[in-house]
Amino acid sequence: MKEYIKRLLLAIAITAILTILILGGMQSIANAEESFGELNWEFPADGIITDIFGSRNGGHKGIDIAGEIGTPIHAVDHGIVSKSYYSTTYGHVIFIQHESGFETVYAHLQSRDAKNGQYVKQGETIGRMGNTGKSSGPHLHFEIHKNKWTVSKKNSIDPFVIFGRGNIGQTVTAGDKNIEPVLEVAKGIHESSILYTVEVGDTLWEIAEKYNTGVEIIKEMNQLSNEIIMPGQQLIIK
Template sequence: MIDFFRRVFIAMLMAMCISLLFFSVKITVAQSSSDSLHNSWTWPAEGVITGQFGERNGKHYGIDIAAEVGAPVYSAGPGKVSRSYYSDSYGNVVFIVHKNGMETVYAHLNKRFVSEGENVKQGVQIGEVGNTGHSSGSHLHFEVHNGSWNINKTAAIDPMMVFDKHVEKAHVAKSETSSPASSPISSNEAANVKKLQVTVAKGDTLWAISQKYGVSVDDIMKWNDLSSSLIKIGQALTIKEPMTKQ
């Protein structure tokens, strides 16, 4: 009888261990899947970050990316459009629910190109940057919610947390194609080069800065180790200019 109970106990213990192992593997796989989803997201628009998460006494629940009216807005990741409508506050706005359970919001759009219930791929254009709703300038207001959006925005998280810096260059400014040709400076010319520190001001873009100093967007990104065309107000950029001969 004792031997019987011993066998039953061992069998139950083994079953418990197997169950715990399976549960652990399931959680790990799910977490890995979720991480891979949001780490492969791409920037929803090209421009200058003018508003950070948590500003305005903690009541700014996303980031603002300033760009010209009509600039394309992309889906940060694949998902399903949960809402697409005009809001008094958000203006033209699109909500997308993603497979990892997160929901992204694209607000103040000039135009919306997708409808509620539509499945969208990552990087597809879903609208245009605009100045609709409660907005004081042309920009995209972008939010990420770790779960479903709600009126109190209790699930809102900093969008910067879900982007991998190695994939930020998915939508590098298209204007690079018409910028001055990249002209790397050789070691022999290094002595004749002066470095400037330029502080990004409101309304600046890499394209505008490149035109002002006669260099290419590619060069500015290389000199400053930038993987994206997004820049922030107050950000210091290094510009290398050939010194004119006396």
């Protein structure tokens, strides 16, 4: 009987300790997200979110913002350029160390306008969007790291923790802090129109040629501000 009571008390003690640890961990995460939210950062580029943190079986440690070649890339906050060079994987890439203790990464650039050791202001243009390094199309690959970037990316942080939750297909604007909702296709499709689902490798030019229409017509019907489309996106084709 005494042995049973001892085991029961031990189980209760372990449960209490685990509860405290779990609640403490949850509170720490909540506090961390709250403190991240206090950062007055702005999005680094105009474009559409095409990939998010943690995709590719957890291997993607940032977000991708797709746009047109040459789109200006801006510093999300003031800081010192810690690296500016060409990488076989990142392509033209810039790292900025911020006073808040974070380091941000801007990869696959077409060109770099900021040099090592240079002080940059929030919103300052540091480069242009490109398709360099291991990249499948023009976009900005953007990462955030607590303290410093490492090869293992163990310090990486989901950018949405700072900017607010977003998802693939949403639009962001440089200098803004908000994520725009996904544009819905127009309702009430005319009988002479079809609803086309974009496939991997599709371009607006190829789709327009296939259905004997024009790129500008497709853009107008679907409220597209540029020619960027993504797999899975639905387009009204007249």
